[in-house]
Amino acid sequence: MDNQRITDYLNKNLSAERYRHTICCAKLAAELAMIYGEDKNKAYKAGLLHDVAKELSVDKMREYIKDNGMHVDVYMENNPALLHAYASAAMAEAIFDIDDKEILSAITYHTTGKENMTLLEKIIFIADASDESRTYDKKIEQWRELAKNDIDAAILKVLDFNIVKVVNRGFVLHENTVKARNYLVINNVRK
Numbered sequence: 001m002d003n004q005r006i007t008d009y010l011n012k013n014l015s016a017e018r019y020r021h022t023i024c025c026a027k028l029a030a031e032l033a034m035i036y037g038e039d040k041n042k043a044y045k046a047g048l049l050h051d052v053a054k055e056l057s058v059d060k061m062r063e064y065i066k067d068n069g070m071h072v073d074v075y076m077e078n079n080p081a082l083l084h085a086y087a088s089a090a091m092a093e094a095i096f097d098i099d100d101k102e103i104l105s106a107i108t109y110h111t112t113g114k115e116n117m118t119l120l121e122k123i124i125f126i127a128d129a130s131d132e133s134r135t136y137d138k139k140i141e142q143w144r145e146l147a148k149n150d151i152d153a154a155i156l157k158v159l160d161f162n163i164v165k166v167v168n169r170g171f172v173l174h175e176n177t178v179k180a181r182n183y184l185v186i187n188n189v190r191k
């Protein structure tokens with residue numbers, strides 16, 4: 001499906017705030033793709049669709065995930081906020097005819113991250129965390145600028161921030177987030 005039809009759907013079906021976040025995320029993803037030599041159109045499309053299921057009911061999200069044959073793991077069972085990433089990938093495939101596995105994977109892992117992420121997965125992860133619409137922390141602008149120079153370093157900062165936040169709130173921490181973080185530390189991103 002072309003971007004205009006996707007954008008029309010998002011505009012109609014998402015809240016104004018989420019719609020703005022989605023467009024800002026897609027634009028930043030495309031910018032990062034140009035910097036790092038990733039496919040700009042794939043990055044933009046993944047950015048557009050990364051939260052497409054976020055405002056559905058938990059039951060509806062589960063339905064998309066199940067119909068797609070994806071597995072709801074014990075972490076997602078206990079932290080429904082994690083469901084939307086998988087549901088958005090399932091919906092991108094079912095409703096928007098996205099069959100590019102790299103795009104679908106970037107959407108799937110945009111919230112938790114994962115060990116040894118592909119470039120597109122990294123771009124969507126950091127674009128989602130640091131686009132212009134984001135206001136959850138005063139360091140976001142720094143992360144966004146860092147992402148343009150050293151994407152791994154920016155991702156590590158966001159993962160560390162997310163891990164502390166999730167633990168402080170008493171939520172379930174997905175193992176993929178821990179693996180994503182440790183992978184970067186083991187591979188000396190801080191040096």
Ligand SMILES: [Fe+2]
Pocket residue numbers: 050051054084085110111128
């Ligand atoms: Fe999300």
Ligand SMILES: [Fe+2]
Pocket residue numbers: 021025050051128
């Ligand atoms: Fe998002």
